[in-house]
Amino acid sequence: MEEKKAAKGATRTPKKYLEFSNPFVIRDTTIYTTPAQLVYETAFDDCAVSMRNLSAVLPTLVKNASEMMAINGAVDHLINNALANLRNEGARIKKIAEDNGIEIGRLNYTHTKQVEAKLTCNKAGQYLQIISELDGLLCLVHSAWFAGFIDDDAKASLERQWRRKMIGVAAEIKNITNRAFRAAGKLAETDGASPSEVDNTSLLNEEGPVVKQKSAKATKASKTLPAEEEALTATESVS
Secondary structure, eight states: OHHHHHHHHHTOOOOOOOOOOOOOEEEEEEEOSHHHHHHIIIIIHHHHHHHHIIIIIHHHHOOOHHHHHHHHHHHHHHHHHHHHHHHHHHHHHHHHHHHTTOOOOOOOOSSOEEEEEEESSHHHHHHHHHHHHHHHHHHHHHHHHHTTSSOHHHHHHHHHHHHHHHHHHHHHHHHHHHHHHHHHHHHHHTTTOOGGGBOOOOTTSSSOOOBSSOOHHHHHHHHHSOOGGGHHHHHOOOO
16 A cells, blocks of 8 residues: 555646736837946846836735825825936036037947847836936936036036936835835735734835734745745745
């Protein structure tokens, strides 16, 4: 009898897991300036992953619509604020140049970069737009520098300042995503606990709910919840 059981276990075939087939688009983009190229190389891919996790993975774990609205609202605010700041700075430079009768022309660049940006969700396209508008602003800065309107130190300072700001936007989006996934994990741990055992929390709050005692069901739920960095690979594969 034991030999039959062993033989039966030996012939058991492993489970096959179906990989998700996810939509994406490739957007060809030309980036002219080195600082904007650095932002693309440094921040775009990680930011796109975080955006995808927020758009497609987190909503499957968080059933509270108001929490998801708060998270998406925070990300939208970052994106809209970054775009507004870039456009305002460009308008400011143009206005000062026009007031002083300085003509700002279009320049050529020695090492433009053609990129094939892979967009796995709409929000990833919004961050690519930030990079494109940063590139446009820096082209304007360089044109003003060629016209003698901006000195060497100001040019270098503006390049450094705006590059850091746009990388900072991507970093903050990733922080929001990480906090949301950590909070979702802690909320999953409270599944089955009584209301008196859990402190109310927001998914945007880095500190999750405090649980006095975990149930067996809560422990199981927390083990099955993917971390933000692993969410794409754990739940879906984007080729």
